[in-house]
Amino acid sequence: MAQQDNTPDWKIDFPYSTVETLQVSRRQFAKFLCLVSGGLMAGSGLVAIKSSFFPERKVEGEHFVCNTAALPVGGTRSFTLPGSTVPYILIHLENDEWRAYEQKCTHLSCAVFYKPGTGRIECPCHNGWFDALTGEVVQGPPPRPLPALNVIVKGDAVYVTGQQPA
Incomplete structure (x- = not known):
């Protein structure tokens, strides 16, 4: 007679414990840090390019x-x-x-x-x-x-x- 397993189907499909899902590896953290830093650098570069190549026009005439x-x-x-x-x-x-x-x-x-x-x-x-x-x-x-x-x-x-x- 086979023993019946009481494990829910979703646990078989997703075999991760809560502790594992809350921890962030150094590699994941470094990827996130590089992504955010790259985004900030790109944004700052766009602002610098806009202000130097496209200066605001002065109001001319009445x-x-x-x-x-x-x-x-x-x-x-x-x-x-x-x-x-x-x-x-x-x-x-x-x-x-x-x-x-x-x-x-x-x-x-x-x-x-x-x-x-x-x-x-x-x-x-x-x-x-x-x-x-x-x-x-x-x-x-x-x-x-x-x-x-x-x-x-x-x-x-x-x-x-x-x-x-x-």
Whole structure:
């Protein structure tokens, strides 16, 4: 009489113990380390190539944004320039001045928003704040001021041009 085996069918197909599946060999670890290191190296190389061979284009000429009547005091308008994907924000400050900045925080590129009545631009991702008059960092982790555009008001039209070098 043959003895009946109580081993489940799946254990016969997959004869690995739990301890064996949780352990990582040095060879597996080295493969994983090489794969991750190679990926990081390739990514860094692509960033370096993009920044050196494809520099960002400067804003040239005047670009119409809106009419002055379309933006009340304390209001904002998001816009992009033709041929660009960079988002900008036009601000009509409470002292009746106009400012235009890139709408990406200089920390991690989160969208920034103007807080009416405070004179500040907020980055809600990490509680960063910028001065709405100058674009300078007031608080938080952003490492540099917001890139700005010059704003020109001609009659009832608002235009932006590239920032003049300091």
